[in-house]
Amino acid sequence: MKKFAPILVSALILLSFALVFIGAGEKVPEVESYKIGGAFSITGPASWLGEPERNTMEMIGEMINDQGGINGVPVELVIEDTVGDETKTVNAIKKLINSDQVLVIVGPSRSGTTMAIIPIVENAETPLVSCAAAEAIVAPVKPWVFKTPQSDKHAAMRIFGHMQKSGIKKIAIMSGTTGFGDQGRKQLIAHADQYGITIVADETYAPQDTDMTSQLTKIRGTDVEAIVNWSIVPAQVIVAKNMIQLGIDIPLYLSHGFGNIKYVELAGEAAEGIMFPAGRLLVVDDIPSSHPQAKVLREYKSMYESKYEDAVSTFGGHAWDAMWMIAEALEIAGADKAGIRDALEGLQNFVGTGGVFNFSASDHNGLTEEAFEMLTVRNGQFALLEK
Secondary structure, three states: OHHHHHHHHHHHHHHHHHHHHHHHOOOOOOOOOEEEEEEEOOOOOOHHHHHHHHHHHHHHHHHHHHOOOEOOEOEEEEEEEOOOOHHHHHHHHHHHHHHOOOOEEEOOOOHHHHHHHHHHHHHHOOOEEEOOOOHHHOOOOOOOEEEOOOOHHHHHHHHHHHHHHHOOOEEEEEEEOOHHHHHHHHHHHHHOHHHOOEEEEEEEEOOOOOOOHHHHHHHHOOOOOEEEEEOOOOOHHHHHHHHHHOOOOOOEEEOHHHOOHHHHHHHHHHHOOOEEEEOHHHHHHHOOOOOOOHHHHHHHHHHHHHHHOOOOOHHHHHHHHHHHHHHHHHHHHOOOHHHHHHHHHOOOOEEOOOOEEOOEOOEOOOOOHHHOEEEEEEOOEEEEOOO
């Protein structure tokens, strides 16, 4: 063994000189690429969420690489279709972490699937930036989990605030039996009292249901003054159609899960007058240029609609925000998962499509109720409820 010692010493000396020489020049990438995982409901009942998220992630990946990468390192995207199914999502996340060895993950699209994989990313100490809205994803704080959508808690508060101003005191709630619907229902129940609102009726429906007349007939027999319908899948628009069929002429509020113009198109005339909280992306033309989000909103809308010839949605915006946050974290931390996590937690005044984010050790969403506007459907288009 001793006869190899001089050779080893010489090799180490040469390596030392090489490292000094390299250090005097440009920074050499730590890895060949920064691997970023994506897990979205690209197909299945929530495809109107996952498809624009996937498209947006790919668009930003191309942008970053066309500009020379991050720290001179290209990004490599590995994207999985979860089909909105919890078991498929769990398998996809395990693949991304164990086989693909990604540094960070964007997604999933849905609240239920996100909740299902939190123990996995926490155990693997892999940063996750979810595109799902439930407050429970980040409250209480999980060290490795962040999210970009505005929270269902704040959406409920915005709806109740508008009801309070309108003199509405008795309501019915309807919710889908998905993770998003269940968490939203809990927020509505939790915050109604503080706005002087009584929930008279509480009905649910499955995401595959095609008729809500049974639930609405029960509601029609009460003295409610408005209905709140909380869902993320196309089934949510059936409530609006069935209300017209049953002659129920009271205000209908939906959740921020309505933030895709395709839902309006599916509902047709029944969509007129629906009210819901959403980010400003859907009404960017009504946002003054002086607003801190105006530039980002217009840039994303223009780029996405030009590239994909499809209307922008708030869901794609969640992926836009997540990807640029991750890009900033990678620039700071490089290929270090713990460093990426720390950089994400330290983001302040990050202007995204969902709002101006201020993360901290106690807040992994970084948005307030002010990230929402109250919108309505007017002549088949999204519009500010009150200008």
